[in-house]
Amino acid sequence: MTAFDFLAGFVFIYPALMAVAWTVGGLVFWWRTEREAERGQGPPGPAAGADGSASDAWPPVTIVVPCRNEAAAIARTCRNLCRLDYPDYRVLLVDDASTDGTAEAVRPFLDEFGFFHLLRLTRHHGKAGALNAALGLVTTPLVLVLDADTALGERSLGCFVRPFLRQPRLGAVTGNPLPQNRAGLLGNLQAAEFAAIIGLIKRSQRVWGRLLTVSGCATMYRTETLRRVGGFSTRTATDDIDITWRIQRDASEVWFEPRATVLIQIPLRVREYLRQRYRWALGGWHLLRTHASVWRSWRHRRLWPTYLEFGVSYLWAFCFVGCTVAWAAALVLGRRLPGLSPVPAWHGGVLSLLCVVQMAAAVLVNTPYDPGLRRSFFWVPWYPLFFFVMGAFLAVWSAPRGLLGPLEGMGRWMSPGRAAKDAPGRAAKDAQRPR
Amino acid sequence: MAPPRRARLVGPVAGGQALQHSEAPASPGGETAGEGESLPTGASPDDLRVSVVFALTCLAWAAITVGAGWVLVAVGWWLLARLWFTHVFVPWLVTATARLSLGLVAWAAVLWLAALLWRRYNHARYHLRERRRLQALPRWAEPWLWSETVFEDPPERARRT
Numbered sequence A: 001m002t003a004f005d006f007l008a009g010f011v012f013i014y015p016a017l018m019a020v021a022w023t024v025g026g027l028v029f030w031w032r033t034e035r036e037a038e039r040g041q042g043p044p045g046p047a048a049g050a051d052g053s054a055s056d057a058w059p060p061v062t063i064v065v066p067c068r069n070e071a072a073a074i075a076r077t078c079r080n081l082c083r084l085d086y087p088d089y090r091v092l093l094v095d096d097a098s099t100d101g102t103a104e105a106v107r108p109f110l111d112e113f114g115f116f117h118l119l120r121l122t123r124h125h126g127k128a129g130a131l132n133a134a135l136g137l138v139t140t141p142l143v144l145v146l147d148a149d150t151a152l153g154e155r156s157l158g159c160f161v162r163p164f165l166r167q168p169r170l171g172a173v174t175g176n177p178l179p180q181n182r183a184g185l186l187g188n189l190q191a192a193e194f195a196a197i198i199g200l201i202k203r204s205q206r207v208w209g210r211l212l213t214v215s216g217c218a219t220m221y222r223t224e225t226l227r228r229v230g231g232f233s234t235r236t237a238t239d240d241i242d243i244t245w246r247i248q249r250d251a252s253e254v255w256f257e258p259r260a261t262v263l264i265q266i267p268l269r270v271r272e273y274l275r276q277r278y279r280w281a282l283g284g285w286h287l288l289r290t291h292a293s294v295w296r297s298w299r300h301r302r303l304w305p306t307y308l309e310f311g312v313s314y315l316w317a318f319c320f321v322g323c324t325v326a327w328a329a330a331l332v333l334g335r336r337l338p339g340l341s342p343v344p345a346w347h348g349g350v351l352s353l354l355c356v357v358q359m360a361a362a363v364l365v366n367t368p369y370d371p372g373l374r375r376s377f378f379w380v381p382w383y384p385l386f387f388f389v390m391g392a393f394l395a396v397w398s399a400p401r402g403l404l405g406p407l408e409g410m411g412r413w414m415s416p417g418r419a420a421k422d423a424p425g426r427a428a429k430d431a432q433r434p435r
Numbered sequence B: 001m002a003p004p005r006r007a008r009l010v011g012p013v014a015g016g017q018a019l020q021h022s023e024a025p026a027s028p029g030g031e032t033a034g035e036g037e038s039l040p041t042g043a044s045p046d047d048l049r050v051s052v053v054f055a056l057t058c059l060a061w062a063a064i065t066v067g068a069g070w071v072l073v074a075v076g077w078w079l080l081a082r083l084w085f086t087h088v089f090v091p092w093l094v095t096a097t098a099r100l101s102l103g104l105v106a107w108a109a110v111l112w113l114a115a116l117l118w119r120r121y122n123h124a125r126y127h128l129r130e131r132r133r134l135q136a137l138p139r140w141a142e143p144w145l146w147s148e149t150v151f152e153d154p155p156e157r158a159r160r161t
Helices: A003-038 A074-082 A102-112 A126-135 A156-165 A184-208 A223-228 A239-249 A270-290 A292-296 A298-332 A346-366 A373-377 A380-397 A399-404 A426-432 B045-088 B091-127
Strands: A061-067 A089-096 A116-121 A142-146 A170-179 A218-222 A253-264 B148-152 B157-160
Touching: A003 A184, A003 A298, A003 A346, A003 B091, A061 A074, A061 A126, A061 A156, A074 A089, A074 A102, A089 A102, A089 A126, A102 A116, A116 A126, A126 A223, A126 A239, A142 A156, A142 A223, A156 A170, A156 A218, A156 A253, A170 A184, A170 A223, A170 A239, A184 A253, A184 A270, A184 A346, A184 A373, A184 A380, A184 B045, A184 B091, A218 A223, A218 A239, A218 A253, A223 A239, A239 A253, A239 A270, A239 A298, A270 A292, A270 A298, A270 A380, A270 A399, A292 A298, A298 A380, A346 A373, A346 A380, A346 B045, A346 B091, A380 A399, A380 B045, B045 B091
Parallel strands: A061 A089, A061 A142, A089 A116, A116 B148, A170 A253
Antiparallel strands: A142 A218, A170 A218, B148 B157
């Protein structure tokens, strides 16, 4: 067996084993947690009102919306936040030194609704810096961080809060993001990915122990925990990954609540998609770099499998890219390398079959929250091309900067372009249906 | 967007202005030279035809785009099916495929059992013997009496308005 054979075997077997692990974990979570909650067998929540949602038992919540040059989309977000079914909440919009009139777009809502507030920053801080500035003002026990292009379901806020009323160790609850603008190949693939990767893997990670990351677009935190861990880090490309790890290192739990649905905007242009994924890949390297110290403490042993799995997935990316480059070089030189070729054959066929099974499981468990997901499933055949191939190349491409580059100022990045359109998409209509 | 619909005033204007629909084609400016002033009223047959053609063109392009998407989806499934039936579900690889399938099913069974046992262990170890008490979250928070505030730095301080 040559080294190339060994690498080729690893490139094949690792995603196969993990696809099974994610599928099984996701189904266990769905079977033991979601179905029991549906049947009313879960732990009791606070006393519900006549409509089953709002009651006096709910704690007050601050919704913090950091925005930087969001004039095109912020009014739509504000309109969404006006009509939430929750008894006591306030909205704090943080204008991160915008230059496009974001503050002016927000002011009519400040005049009309007493629970809308605006914090203006005179200098650009980035998302993490803006959130830290807002954290200094928050007086409620819970704080929901919401992206400026994200819309909450009418009853989602209660779904975010409910786990905090039952679990004493809870530091954060992450929501279930559903892409709203799922048009064309890229939109539908991302919709399927959010169900298969974000949804299924988060469910699975909850079963095995610790989450890799919360969804930065909509996560609720216990304010006290956030302050204790020092707020959000400005020294990483993905503040959501970093805060997840710091909360879990603080011996607090992070929960995934699939019923807390939020509608997000996804990039539909390839360039924006690649830019976003590059930042995510970079954030992964920052995680491996800044949280390697979990291995030095027995207290953090439950984070070890998550760290290991994430590290091995990046190693897999190197092996995949290395094998592909070696295969291409051999082809150019007129030679033939034994082992795995990136052109799908038996190995590729088996992996694609597993990918379809994983997607089908993801659609099964997430369809109750997103009925339109079934339509996105048809686009799945093209998914491995985007997820496996592009993800692997971006992980390798971002490695030098992620491992050796400076961390200072990494928290400042540009959001993908926003659609100013106000009409609700298919996912919006589906998510608003009563369940 | 369809151009504004206009009707032309034909002939000399005396007393009450009589509006007539002209069959003559409109100039780009919406008026016919030497035929007086134009006023917005109903649509001419030409304008209506332009609107219908425009709507049908949009409809056709939408159908083509959606159709192209579904063709792409169909090609993807066809390629996938072709891959499976030429490389996976073939007689000469049945042993390897069956062996791998059995291995993956066994792996799934082990994981399923491990997940259930792990849940029970955690439930007994942490939930039933939880040392941390569930502290009730405050039901009230100090209201903010301001609507807008500025965060200036340096020095970092907030000035409320």
